[in-house]
Amino acid sequence: MKFKVPATSANLGLGFDCMGLALELYDYFEIEKAERWELLGFYGSISIDENLFVTAYRKASEYKGYKEDPLKVILEDDIPISRGLGSSAALIVGGIYAFNIKHDNVLSRGEMLQIATEIEGHPDNVAPAIYGGLCVVKDDHLLRIDVDERWNFGIWIIDEKVSTSEARKVVPFEYSRDDVINNVSCVVLSIDALKNFNTDNISLIMEDRIHEPFRKKLIPGFEKRKEYALSIGAKAFIISGSGSTCLSISDKSLDVQLKDVVYKEVKVNKEGVINV
Numbered sequence: 001m002k003f004k005v006p007a008t009s010a011n012l013g014l015g016f017d018c019m020g021l022a023l024e025l026y027d028y029f030e031i032e033k034a035e036r037w038e039l040l041g042f043y044g045s046i047s048i049d050e051n052l053f054v055t056a057y058r059k060a061s062e063y064k065g066y067k068e069d070p071l072k073v074i075l076e077d078d079i080p081i082s083r084g085l086g087s088s089a090a091l092i093v094g095g096i097y098a099f100n101i102k103h104d105n106v107l108s109r110g111e112m113l114q115i116a117t118e119i120e121g122h123p124d125n126v127a128p129a130i131y132g133g134l135c136v137v138k139d140d141h142l143l144r145i146d147v148d149e150r151w152n153f154g155i156w157i158i159d160e161k162v163s164t165s166e167a168r169k170v171v172p173f174e175y176s177r178d179d180v181i182n183n184v185s186c187v188v189l190s191i192d193a194l195k196n197f198n199t200d201n202i203s204l205i206m207e208d209r210i211h212e213p214f215r216k217k218l219i220p221g222f223e224k225r226k227e228y229a230l231s232i233g234a235k236a237f238i239i240s241g242s243g244s245t246c247l248s249i250s251d252k253s254l255d256v257q258l259k260d261v262v263y264k265e266v267k268v269n270k271e272g273v274i275n276v
Contacts (some may be wrong), residue, residue, distance in 0.1 A: 059118070089120055145195050
């Protein structure tokens with residue numbers, strides 16, 4: 001059995017820990033029955049018990065009260081690791097989905113999200129990886145939105161990594177009333193812009209005051225790349241997840257000519273995790 005899990009861009013500037021977007025960039029998994037766990041193509045030398053795919057598979061088995069049955073898993077990972085594109089979420093969703101298709105889809109997508117969120121700690125990456133599209137999540141409430149196909153999303157990948165734990169340390173615990181009002185109003189207008197191709201309002205997605213002003217300092221050259229992206233036609237430029245990858249939004253293809261950036265233009269994944 002083969003399936004693919006999409007990359008995800010969390011937060012989208014304004015939706016800290018509650019909003020994410022699925023992209024057409026994938027990790028591919030091939031699974032088959034085995035007498036013991038065998039993982040091929042996985043990054044690093046992490047043990048079976050610490051592997052997120054295995055952890056998620058076991059969590060799903062426990063949730064349904066099933067006996068664990070090991071797999072041989074072959075991974076082809078196109079999602080960059082530790083770059084803010086949901087590589088960890090892809091492994092978690094991959095493990096849960098592997099359990100589900102092996103056991104005749106005994107889990108609903110809502111149950112998959114519940115299990116994945118318990119492992120990940122927050123839903124902004126795992127929700128779009130499961131459902132596709134733009135997802136906004138609060139506890140067990142989910143809003144999935146189709147993004148207008150005319151938007152182009154560019155991922156700007158640099159060599160430097162940003163630790164998620166370090167990125168969380170720089171985010172404050174308290175905010176002013178003005179900051180909260182700003183984010184609430186801008187996030188609503190930005191969601192509408194993504195859904196309805198409102199090129200006038202999409203720039204508001206850059207007006208975050210909750211995390212991006214603090215995290216951008218961890219990304220070398222962020223302001224320089226943002227200025228460059230806007231100068232060549234991008235309508236917006238934001239941090240993807242906690243970085244270091246950034247995401248540009250435009251109404252046309254961009255001709256990026258920077259030597260220190262790997263630039264890929266992608267569309268929105270609409271289906272979430274799917275069989276191939």
